[in-house]
Amino acid sequence: MMKRFKRCDTPLIFTFVCLALIIFPIIYILFGIFNQTNESTEFLFKTQLKFYIKNSFIILFFTGIFTGIIGTFLAYFETFYEYKFKNFFKFTLILPFAIPSYLFGYIYVDFFSYSGWLVTFLRQNFDIRVHFDIMNIYGAIFVLTLAFYPYVYIILRGFLKRFPQNYIEASQNLGCTQVKTFFKVILPLSKPAIISGMTLCLMECLNAYGVPNYFGLHVFSTGIYKAWVGYGDLNAAIKLASILLFLVFFIIIVQKLLQKPYSITVTKRQKIRAKKLSKKSEIAVVCLIFLFLFVTLFLPLLHIFIWLYRSYSDINLISLFNLSKNTILLTTFSAMLIVVFSLFINESLRLKEGKIKEIATSFANIGYSIPGSVVGISMLAIFINIDKSMQWLYRLLEVKATLFLTLSPLVLVFAYMIRFLSLGYMGIQNSLNQQGKKYYEASLSLGKGKLKTFFLVDLPMIKPAILSSFILVFIEIIKELPLSSLLTPPNLKTLAFEMDRYASDEQLALSAAPAIVVVGISLALLVILNKIKDK
Numbered sequence: 101m102m103k104r105f106k107r108c109d110t111p112l113i114f115t116f117v118c119l120a121l122i123i124f125p126i127i128y129i130l131f132g133i134f135n136q137t138n139e140s141t142e143f144l145f146k147t148q149l150k151f152y153i154k155n156s157f158i159i160l161f162f163t164g165i166f167t168g169i170i171g172t173f174l175a176y177f178e179t180f181y182e183y184k185f186k187n188f189f190k191f192t193l194i195l196p197f198a199i200p201s202y203l204f205g206y207i208y209v210d211f212f213s214y215s216g217w218l219v220t221f222l223r224q225n226f227d228i229r230v231h232f233d234i235m236n237i238y239g240a241i242f243v244l245t246l247a248f249y250p251y252v253y254i255i256l257r258g259f260l261k262r263f264p265q266n267y268i269e270a271s272q273n274l275g276c277t278q279v280k281t282f283f284k285v286i287l288p289l290s291k292p293a294i295i296s297g298m299t300l301c302l303m304e305c306l307n308a309y310g311v312p313n314y315f316g317l318h319v320f321s322t323g324i325y326k327a328w329v330g331y332g333d334l335n336a337a338i339k340l341a342s343i344l345l346f347l348v349f350f351i352i353i354v355q356k357l358l359q360k361p362y363s364i365t366v367t368k369r370q371k372i373r374a375k376k377l378s379k380k381s382e383i384a385v386v387c388l389i390f391l392f393l394f395v396t397l398f399l400p401l402l403h404i405f406i407w408l409y410r411s412y413s414d415i416n417l418i419s420l421f422n423l424s425k426n427t428i429l430l431t432t433f434s435a436m437l438i439v440v441f442s443l444f445i446n447e448s449l450r451l452k453e454g455k456i457k458e459i460a461t462s463f464a465n466i467g468y469s470i471p472g473s474v475v476g477i478s479m480l481a482i483f484i485n486i487d488k489s490m491q492w493l494y495r496l497l498e499v500k501a502t503l504f505l506t507l508s509p510l511v512l513v514f515a516y517m518i519r520f521l522s523l524g525y526m527g528i529q530n531s532l533n534q535q536g537k538k539y540y541e542a543s544l545s546l547g548k549g550k551l552k553t554f555f556l557v558d559l560p561m562i563k564p565a566i567l568s569s570f571i572l573v574f575i576e577i578i579k580e581l582p583l584s585s586l587l588t589p590p591n592l593k594t595l596a597f598e599m600d601r602y603a604s605d606e607q608l609a610l611s612a613a614p615a616i617v618v619v620g621i622s623l624a625l626l627v628i629l630n631k632i633k634d635k
Contacts, residue, residue, distance in 0.1 A: 111444070111448040112449070112452070115445050115448040115449070115460060116460065118441065119460060122517065125478035126467075126518075128478050128481065129345055129474055131342075132342045132481075133342040133343070135339060140333050155312075156320055159241055160302050160351075163248065163305050164298045164305075166249075170245065170253070171294070172287075175253050175260055176256075176260065177389075179257065179263070179374070180374055181374055181376070183382045183386055184386055189390075192397060194250055195397055198575065198622030199396075200579040201247035201304070202311050202581055202599070203611075203618075204246050204311075204400060205239075205314050205315065206599070206608050206611060207404070209235055210407075211399070212234050214231070218232070219231075235315045237315075239315060240315050240317055244305055248300075251297045251300040251301050252297030252300075252301060255296050255297040255300070256297055263286065265371065278375075291358070295358050296355070299355045302351055306320065306347070307582060309325065309472065309581050321473040323340050324340045324473040325582075328480065334481060337477045338477060338478075341477045341478065345474055401619070404612050404619065405612075405616075407608065407610075407612030407615075408613065411610050424614075427595045430513070431574055434512075434577055435570050435573040438516070438520055438521055438573050439524045439528075441517070441524070442521065445464060446525065449461075450532070461529070465521075465525065467519050468520065470518070470519065472586075476583050476586030476587050479514065480586065480587070483503075483511050487504060512583065512592075515583045519576075519583065520576050527569035528566060532565075535558070535562065539561075540558060543556065571625045571628060571629045575626070578622065581596045581599075584596045585597060
């Protein structure tokens with residue numbers, strides 16, 4: 101009996117051991133707040149901490165508001181109204197997700213510069229001399245809004261597709277106009293979805309490193325990087341990371357409190373009947389959406405190709421090929437590892453209910469809410485200590501590198517696991533929940549083992565979810581900059597790291613080649629993801 105118990109629980113025990121390893125770096129950073137403070141750390145906190153807090157809150161507040169408004173507007177009109185080019189907009193409005201936020205920053209700084217399109221056009225054609233300086237906190241809010249609105253739009257769009265048509269009809273029968281129905285019925289019931297999307301935007305703002313760094317803003321992500329790379333003060337970096345972590349938890353608590361009063365039960369209901377807009381309203385909506393799409397997709401893509409045209413003679417194709425190969429191999433390996441681990445966790449919890457499943461799900465999901473700079477600095481601190489304790493072994497094996505593990509790709513892959521496990525886990529879990537347990541339990545009752553049942557029953561049914569999870573994780577990893585900046589080994593540069601280097605050297609045009617690879621791959625994968633979702 102004991103043997104059977106152990107044998108049955110081995111996968112579950114292994115799952116919790118692995119999940120414990122994943123949350124350990126987060127706990128390590130939390131306790132970092134109690135580390136002893138040295139003089140350089142005290143100086144940094146006295147002179148910079150107030151700016152980190154102030155700037156971070158300003159960016160969070162305004163970016164959250166703007167992404168919420170834009171995402172709600174786009175999702176609402178797409179769901180409840182018919183207008184020209186609706187299917188085209190539906191397909192293209194998620195594509196800006198393929199463009200990293202830091203690339204938006206580089207593009208719009210160049211666009212509004214003295215030699216940029218807009219200023220040059222006004223100067224040459226109308227003799228209007230203007231100076232647009234967006235390298236400030238307001239410019240950062242503008243750029244981050246363009247980059248992160250898809251989170252609100254996608255989440256709310258999915259929610260509104262299941263919105264009860266009878267609620268709308270009841271409102272209209274009571275004499276409410278469409279505008280009143282939106283504010284009195286649709287908006288209150290949509291608050292959980294809007295808040296979820298806005299929360300993701302806020303998390304991404306805290307995670308953003310490229311835009312604040314390039315714009316010269318003092319926020320937590322740049323402060324952590326500066327403390328470690330600029331001053332070599334790991335203790336200060338850990339303390340800043342722990343404060344940022346408490347800020348993340350505060351946002352999550354506020355999200356839960358705001359979502360609590362609003363809920364809607366999803367049952368079988370009539371499909372939403374979209375109304376035809378009047379001619380004037382249709383023209384206004386189409387023009388607004390097209391203008392927004394131009395700003396978030398067409399202009400950035402065109403700008404990248406202009407950079408490419410200007411810099412093609414300076415591009416080292418062999419270097420670009422090696423850089424792309426290394427990035428794609430690293431990203432593919434990391435994404436596959438995350439998906440495989442997500443499958444293992446979900447299968448080990450397949451028949452579990454209650455607290456065990458809740459705890460495992462919480463552990464698996466926590467990483468995505470943690471900024472990359474926090475994960476990165478925790479990885480550095482932990483692996484530097486491991487390397488220090490392993491010096492005797494390195495001497496025995498005649499390993500010359502004193503930071504053998506810290507400077508290996510292993511650390512970066514582990515960091516990706518912590519940060520993006522949630523994307524793989526939730527996609528697969530949702531698919532398994534939709535399939536239910538009857539086929540799984542039927543297979544077990546016929547004498548098939550769990551492994552055989554997985555390959556014969558679960559795997560064929562959740563293949564689309566596995567592919568979707570892989571694509572989402574791949575896109576997030578290939579765009580990721582904070583982890584790349586902190587953890588990329590000297591002999592393994594990534595495309596994101598290279599773009600950041602060119603931007604730091606004020607060679608924006610040279611960033612076109614790596615940008616084309618990142619954006620091109622991400623766009624292609626988003627198209628595939630769209631087709632999977634439509635099936």
